[in-house]
Amino acid sequence: MRQPGHVCYALLVAGAFWLVSMPSSAAPVSLDSSTLSHLENRAGALPRTHTLMVAIHGETVIDRDYRGHRTNQTANIKSLSKTLMSAPVGEAIERGVIQGVDQPIVELLAANQIPAEADPRIREITVGHLLSMQAGLERTSGQHYGAWVASNNWVRNALSRPFVAEPGGRMLYSTGNTHLLSAALTHATGRSTLALMRDWLGAPLDIAIPPWTRDPQGIYFGGNEMGMTPQALLAFGEMYRLKGRYNGRQVLSSDWTTTSWQPRTHSFYNGDDYGYGWFRGEIENEPVYYGWGYGGQVLFVVPERAMTIVLTSDPNPPSSGSYLGQIKTLVGELIRATQ
Template identity: 80%
Template sequence: MRQLGHSTHALMMACAFWLLSIPALATPDMPDPPTLDRLADRAGALPRTHTLMVAINGETVIERGYRGHRTNQTANIKSLSKTLMSALVGAAIERGVIDSVNQPIVELLAPDQIPNNADPRIREITVGQLLSMQTGLERTSGQHYGAWVASNNWVRNALSRPFVAEPGGQMLYSTGNTHLLSAALTQATGHSTLALMRDWLGAPLGISIPPWTRDPQGIYFGGNEMGLTPQALLAFGEMYRLGGHYNGRQILSGDWISASWQPRTHSFYNDDDYGYGWFSGEIEGEPVYYGWGYGGQVLFVVPGRAMTVVLTSDPTPPSSGRYLARIKAVVAQLIQATAE
């Protein structure tokens, strides 16, 4: 066998020493079954809870259904679907369908979707600003939601709204933003958002994605009314926790996940930061990233605790905005239970 040169041998020894000197990655304690049962009961005691799933270190440690609901049953995830739309946009960028987050949205839409009398500033709105809710356009959510979904063209209606801030400025949470992304993906690929979700996310994750609501032009609703099982949401969350890797495949790039979790604006609804379809904050000293839908549809990823949490709830009104704080209290208890 050919002998190694002195410099090569020294380099290999240095690398070996470096590898051995790396401290073992901390792993959270696994709560005992009685503790897990107690935490699951606390989650179920919340008046709206339908299901709870918790994975720690890739192992599902809680899987509960409440009030007749099951974790393999499709749930309306409401605005949590914005988090799925963000993943789809990331997949589109990786495939070259979208140039980057800096591409103007008007370049991706059909010409007849652009209103003739729209403010010229709509040509400044980028894909990234849509994802981070920084378009500056009047919202289609809140008090404007009913009129928007009753309109005969959701895309043109969203783009016709007045600017109430400058593009790239404050956060103005608006479901119309993510619906514009759905329209852009449909136009740019010639395939429905449903087909793209199934091809780019569903198949590699091994999850089923059923059809959901479409607008009057047949574009799948980008940002609301999507249906997934809690089991599917857990797989999606675990993929993000693992840096885009799942089932032996790299489904999304780690760079996209980092970009999605980077704070870009701030929400006055929950006092947390917002990136590309993900809220971020801190619970019990741990950084957390989460998607949030009306009524209490949540997906939490807690990387420092190797934890993913899915909780689905009654999606029908009324639901107080303060309900999220009660869900966060459950997540805090789960984090406490894994403290070393």
């Protein structure tokens, strides 16, 4: 029998190896008050900022309100909703509700949601194509958005659009893609997207998920208009940073968080890669993963700095197309401050 002394020695050796093999990014980071104040002022100088939250190694180091808004108040996160929508899709795959990212979307929709006159190629569109904005259908965003949301059936309207690329081809950013996923989740589970998100995300993350806009058939809007507090967004981002874990619980599979961040296509609008609901870029030579909504609703995760950043902004038009670049400059300053 091995003696207790040998066990202690083995544990000490294992502990020493763990300390030596820890990534350098695991070292605690301390930001002095003057640096924090400067960064907070820089964020406030952006003309649209409502709130800023920054967590490093799980500790919230900035929790700042601007222009009368609060980090515990619900904000319209616009297209940042698309990033959140990726999570229940991954959980549905984990639970076997969806076979996988290669399953055709038509298999998950009700028969009356599929227009008979639609191009037969809609049967080639997979769950993964919708997540990565590679469905090939004419976009429902941009100049087509108003007509789409004014239609009497958003799902059928999206599927009836002409193909302008092949399924799996170039990125065509379209809110209709994410709404099809919301419709698929609703039909496949028999539960609303709101109920699923409250059960699969809200409860384990201890965050409130209030109701948001629904289409004429009552399906919750997949990809826009979701309301979340900045504090809730921070928890969501931290969960992804920790590969699906939060407060010691595995909320999403670690494989799904990794898969979501894998680049699958490239965005014409911001020059960054795109995975499953997440953009991927580099700032200050560090890989960053982020969700982005109109007007400056952003969630950034910087794994090598153990950092999660939430910034909410005025969601109303007009908003400059260069505004994301200004936010990235601020994120760069936050990264440099931890070097």
